[in-house]
Amino acid sequence: MAIDQYILDKLRSNLPFSPSSDQDIFFKALSSFLTGTSPIFILNGYAGTGKTTAMAALVGALAELNKEAVLLAPTGRSAKVLMGYAGAPAHTIHKAIYRQKAPASSDEGGFGVFELHPNRNKNTLFIVDEASLLSNTPGGMLFGSGNLLEDMVSYVFKGQGNQLLILGDSAQLPPVGLQISPALDPGHMEQYGR
Template sequence: MNNGRDRIIYKNLCENLGNVPTEDQASALEKIASYITDNSTGEIFLLTGYAGTGKTSVISSVVRTLDRLRMKSVLLAPTGRAAKVLASHAGKQAFTIHRKIYRQKSLKDGTGSFVLDRNLSRNTYFIVDESSMISNTASESSVFGSGSLLDDLLEYVYSGTDCRLILVGDNAQLPPVGSVVSPALDRMVLEGYGFGIIAAELRHVVRQSESSGVLMNATNIRLQVSEGRLDHPLLDCRNYKDVVRISGENLIEELSDSYGAC
């Protein structure tokens, strides 16, 4: 951190986190503090992390800190469900990206299409969760803007006066249909739009690390994949209530019992 204001903001971020930050979280919060104090509007902050590493806690801390500093923020997510989850954790209303950045054209033309709205915000941080879902592939059948959600999001945010963008997500999530990677979480893709990237990654699992067998196994497999040493997945089913070993002969019956009422 380069100055006293960085340190003050970092202290606020840590206080609003609600727990002692992990080493990864502390590093991310330091970078976020510097991002907030930097006046450059040509940069994007990219926060990635495994499931359970505290990304949502960091987002909530940023929102509360910005509120304390009387700075504005807008929470966005690709889907309505993701927006509701984000709002419940951050304690602040969240919108779907489509609802925020598009407006419907006049129905007189009979198309029912949506165009990019004007961003009238000033000095506002747009924080987008679940960014792995955002596609940059233009669809001819899309009725929204250019057809590329990532293109339209970037244009909308940075057309506002001194507005900035924080993209949050998990690279291990499935990318958008037709994409090999999640473009909104890919540094090279974002740099291709002409933006500088400040990135932080969370790797240390803090949520349910001891009680969740699903999270523990998912994290272990992910680490093995990243280190190139996964021949086949080995699952630890011991002492976890949420992981059960089922024989092949009982699988169909278990599936029927679990999903029969759906």
């Protein structure tokens, strides 16, 4: 049995019901992604289509395959929801990728400055839910380069063999000041292909 078929079987068996035809298409594509060399996979689907449920099955399958997964979300609330569905720890992107560089001072409004943390994960799948919220426009320089999407991708691929699975809904509002979410735009994310 080919490894991608084995992964596909694990994905299906970790779903608490028979997958819909769309979920099965996703599982087949995901199995190929996990065994291939592509660094980024984008799953864009409307609310209620089963993205998070499928992702929970993926986390269960990865645990059975002894493959590491890191679950991330842009907000504390979305990380908590993700953790509830997946039954595995989830963190905000900020908590996972940044560390305080210097103690807070009045220059930074009492917050301090945060830099990109070294990524020690290898051969790990990073799963980012609610990615439609991620912006690629420079914000304040309190966090890394000030560009959350750029910093996140940079962090993920500092580790050898890491892959990035991005989940989101393009029907949700894009980041402030943008027409579309860059994290869900394959044309934009192509530039990060390694």
